[in-house]
Each structure stands twice: as C-alpha cells, then as structure tokens.
Amino acid sequence: MPASVDELYAHSLSAVSGMRHSLEEHLRGSAALARRFGEVFGSGELAAYLALIHDVGKGTCSWQGGHLAAERRGGGRVGLSHKHAGTVLADRYTQLAFGAVVFGHHGGLPDVDKLRTELVKAQPGGEHARLVEDAISAVEAVVPQIHLQPRPALPGWLMEVPKPECRLGLDLLLRMLFSCVVDADFLDTSARFEGTSARVREPVDMGVLVERYEARRAKMLAGRESSPVDAVRQSVYEQACAAASGDPGVYVLHVPTGGAKTLASGGFALRHAAAHGMRRVVLAVPFISITEQNAAVYRRLLDAEPGSGEEAVVLEHHSGVDLDTQVPLDGLSQPERDEWERRAHTARLAAENWDAPFVVTTTVRLFESLFSHRPSQMRRLHHLAGSVIVLDEVQALPDRLLVPILSVLRGLVDHFGVTVVLVSATQPSFWELPRWKGLEGTRNCCALAGQPEWRSPSGATEDRNYEQGQDPSTGFQVAVVLRGDRGSQLIVAVPVAVGLERGGRSPERRRIATSWKASPSRCSRCGGRPLGRPRIATSI
Secondary structure, eight states, X not given: OOOOGGGOEEEOOOTTTOOOEEHHHHHHHHHHHHHHHHGGGTXXXXXXXXXXXXXXXGGSHHHHHHHHHHHHTTSOOOOSOOOHHHHHHHHHHSOGGGHHHHHTTTTOOOOHHHHHHXXXXXXXXXXXXXXXXXXXXXXXXXXXXXXXXXXXXOOHHHHHSOHHHHHHHHHHHHHHHHHHHHHHHHHHHHHHHHTSOOOOOOOXXXXXXXXXXXXXXXXXXXXXXXXXXHHHHHHHHHHHHHHTTSOSSEEEEEOOBTSOHHHHHHHHHHHHHHHHTOOEEEEEESOHHHHHHHHHHHHHHHSXXXXXXXXXXXXXXXXXXOTTOOOOOTXXXXXXXXXXXXXXXXXXXXXXXXXXXXXXXXXXXXHHHHHOOOHHHHTTGGGGTTEEEEETTGGGSOGGGHHHHHHHHHHHHHHSOOEEEEEESSOOOGGXXXXXXXXXXXXXXXXXXXXXXXXXXXXXXXXXXXXXXXOTTXXXXXXEEEEGGGTTEEEEEEEHHHHHHTSOSOGGGOOOOSSOOOOOOBOGGGTTOBOOOOOSSOOO
C-alpha cells in the first residue's frame, strides 16, 4: 500500500529548524532551481521536470519506514534504492536517455546498457515493479505534475544537427541536465538543513567589473617600473579589448611570452561577457603554479575592497587550494573577522559548483566537469553555459585527448552560448582537425593586427637564434627569439635592446638577420600538419 500523503519526507530532522524536509517541498524546490539553471541553455522545462521526479521513489512505505528508522539510530543511510520510480517516469514522459539523469543522481550517470537493465526490473513483473507503482501512487497525490502532458520540448537545435552529431549533442545536453538536477538537489537539501534559502548567487553586472578592472589595471601599471615592451603590451591589450564586441564563438589570443596575455585575456573576457550578457568567466590553466599566479593578479584587479560587504568576485579552485585552512585572525576587528569568515564560507560553497563571476582553475578541473560521470564533479558543469571559457597555454592539451576535448568545446560554442578563447604563444592549428573544420569561418576567429607572417629562415638548427625586424602593427624594432628544435616556432618577441642583451651568447655567436623569410612551420603534435602562423600580435 502507498504511504500516507501526510507522512512523506525526503530528509530527516534539521538540527536548526527541528523539522523534517517534506518530499513535496523538496521536489518542488529542486524543480524551481533546476528550471532556473536550465533556462540559461533553453531547457528549463525539461530540467525542472527531471528534478521534480528525481526522488519520487522515496514515496514507498518501505523507504519512509527505513528513513524514520535511520533517524532513530542517529542518522545514516536508509539502505533502500529510490531511483527506479523516477527513472520510469523519465522514460515515460521524456525519453530513455534522460532516465539516466534520475537513476544516477546519487551514484553517477549510468551507461545505456545499465539503464535498460534497471528499467526492465521496474516494469510489470520485475523485482522493483511493486515499489515503483506504490511510489508513483503516493507522490502523485501531492505532486500531480509528475504526470506531465504534453512532453517537455527538446531544444530545436537537437533536431537540426546532422545525424552523426546528434548523439554527441544529446550526450552533452544530458550532462548539462544532470548537472542542473544534482546541483538543485544538493542546494535545496543543504538549505533545508541549514535553515536558510538555497544559495544561488545573483548575476553580477559585468559592466561594473569591466570598469573596476580598467581602473585597477591602470593603477597597477602606473606603479610598475617602465619596460621597453610596454607599448607592445598596450597594443596587444587594446586589440584584444576591441575584439570583445565580436559575436560569441571561438577566439585565438596568439601572443608571445612576455606579451601580457593574462591582462589581455581577462580584459577581452570581461568585455565580451558584458557585451553579450554572459554570466561568468572561467579561466583554465594546465599548471597549478601559473593558476596561482593568475588568480592573484585577477583578485587584485576584481575583488571588492575589504569591508565593502561584497562577495568575492574571483574563485580559485584546484587541488592546491585548501578552502578549509584556518587563517589567524589576530589583530582583526570583529567586523573584519566576520567578513573574512563569511567570504571563506562563500568560497567553499562556490567551489562546489563554480557559482562565482570569475573562476580561475586548472584544465584538469575543467575537463573533469565535462567528462566525468560523478555528481560531485558535474555539479559545476551547468555554470559553463553562457560563459566565456579561456584556455591558457592551450598548446599543453594532451594529444591523445584532443578529439574529445575539441568536440565538447565545439558543442558548448554551438549549442550552449559559450565563447572559447585559446591563449598561447605557440598556437596549435586545431582547425586542421576534422571536428573543427569550418568553425573558423562561422565563429568569427578574426585577426587583430594584420597577421604579420614572421618565420625563421629554413634550416635554423641552433638552439637559440635571433632575428631583427619591424613589427608592422606597431612600428617597433624587435628581436625574435627562435628555436630550431621546436619546428622554428616563435617563442618570444622583445625590443632589440632587450633581446640582444639577454641572449646569453657572445656577440660573435649571435646571428642577426635583417630580413624575414617565409618557410613552412611544421608541428610534430599534429602529424606534421602546418602550424598556425606565429605572430607578435594577437589573432583573437
């Protein structure tokens, strides 16, 4: 027999409120949050429905009794599965694939064979059939919307993509919906136990952040010792900012080492987000040391002043960050202590789902979110929709994973309102790979500085060579440091006076050329395919 509707609970007593979390409140609260998350990529109704049914299986007498028994024991697991009822409803009112969202909301996304096997167990005659029937009967009395008519609409683009890409698109949509549901489930549950409302940060005005970034950047540069390359860096920054008004898509920031890529990519990303109503910037770097350096720079440029009462703008998230570290608060006033503790608490929560305007992380964390099947790692995935993703040192992406990485990045750009910025001094030519064919023309990969075609002479074999010439975009005389053992890729460009003094070789061993010669630049990373042309200026 179904449980009495007056006794349906989702979670045990809260130590704060002293009340249990009713199942109806949890299902409706989770659905409201999931709808909000899914609306960013046009699937709010579908996300809301999957959240509404995710815990329907808790409506059985056996689960409710086990829940109360566990509560009397002082807590712990109920020990009974509650996944099958919602999975059956998802299969009935949406389609089989979306049943994985419900079935895996605790243990992780199952593969399709596992899902089919479990659905058979829930059908009439199966071992879970009676429990599924009881759960649905009990919950429909308080949440009749679990029987949804008409079916939630799928995004239009899913019907329009070529058939070979449809499965890839469906997989990415499934992952996004899963992220919405598990994040909504966690937020609604934790809010109930803490006696608060669900913590969802309101969108930040990116225009305000742009103004703050500009003012603090100017102040920071004014306090530095001048450098002969300052004019070149300023030119790079201005060109990157000018490109930010372009349409969302894929952009390339191709700047040699020392060209202030950190500031230029941040300036572009914030302006682009402000211009297109995008919600956040996610900057991913392959090396923790660089991640820490970049995060420190961006905090200086974007975080609110202490005592302002504002939440931190920049979230740094990687394995080297200990969000639970206790910092000595001696010497701080009570209001300052309170603010520090509030910010630390907020950072810990934001790290779980990247609910922050500017996230600095590692490529490992980013691609864990995209390719994992675990709820804890996928909670943050839906926050990538409608964002600017900056991939720094993009040449360090592992060769063996390039195809899936480029595939998912293109899916984000094409269907989830994402702009991707590829940043490197030695930019790989991803457009030579089949998955990105045609993307350059359709997604506004534009050149900012006339694309000067500078190459090392053929046959350069010395470990380090110098060539002198003029940057056509700025008029500056520069020395270009090249390495023959890396396919003659441009490594760094600096003014002549600096480059020749720092060469580490005697003058007679320095080879200075006064003309530029074009030669093919091959890449061992892509099976000998030509590299993108190295150049001083950006090619965002």
